Amino acid sequence: MTRVELRQLRYFVAVAEELNFGRAAERLLIAGPSLSQQIKALERDLGVRLFDRDRRSVSLTSAGADLLPMSRALLEQAEGLRRRARRLSGADPVRLGYVTWLPADLAARTSAVARVDVDAWVAPSHTQAARVADGGLDLVPSVLASLTKGGLQSATKSLAIEYATRGIRANAVSPGTIKTPMHPQETHAALAALHPVGRMGEQSDVVDAVLYLENAPFVTGEILHVDGGMSAGH
Structure with a gap:
């Protein structure tokens, strides 16, 4: 399995919460086509489909819904690590x-x-x-x-x-x-x-x-x- 990046998990969580690629892209300050490609790459790396999508709607698959809490937890842990490091350095x-x-x-x-x-x-x-x-x-x-x-x-x-x-x-x-x-x-x-x-x-x-x-x-x-x-x- 290819290494999964925190950036990709952040994209996944944003789309899962918005259920709209356009709104998620605006929230993440990236282009819509780039976000779509990143989600496809993440699905390919994980070996599962995360979203069912067509021109009118976006919804989480059962695999996407199952992986969403873990993805949020990993992002929270990474942020906690960053905050801890900054406090240890006296910067935060x-x-x-x-x-x-x-x-x-x-x-x-x-x-x-x-x-x-x-x-x-x-x-x-x-x-x-x-x-x-x-x-x-x-x-x-x-x-x-x-x-x-x-x-x-x-x-x-x-x-x-x-x-x-x-x-x-x-x-x-x-x-x-x-x-x-x-x-x-x-x-x-x-x-x-x-x-x-x-x-x-x-x-x-x-x-x-x-x-x-x-x-x-x-x-x-x-x-x-x-x-x-x-x-x-x-």
Whole structure:
């Protein structure tokens, strides 16, 4: 089988979503005849017909419908790889929106592991979720920190189910005792002893958890415990 290129998969997905070669070509900013030839080449490389088409209509074949979700997933993974690489290089910031409150010095706290751009527009959770779906934001902490553990789990799973079909993931980070100005230095030893790993958490531990969830496209409805094993017991 000839190697399949991501560009060809992008063309396939565009035609599958538009079910019209003309509109798909406009969306992709390429010529219609070129798009048609690329789809034919992809069908030849895969050994299956992806579309039934005549002068009036375009429709997915059963093979095309079967391969469409996998093609979308591959494109999403490739985009996730690109974003991850850019963030590792420091070239691409994490665009963060919020619903209620964020620490004023968040960017300074996270500067060692990621460049964060905090959006100044405070909006309801459903509005911010739509902005994530549209690509305007990367992350939105949208559940109040004052929820009980049971409430956090319920809210996270409910949001995950509600927004899954719109391509929006809902996850939560549940930290243990983290080194912040809330905890004086003289309390650190006692607080560290409460964690099975024998230390308090660092702010970077929470940031790493958020970045993990952001770069795990198949994870939704997850409550990630960043607590040194406290949730597992002693």
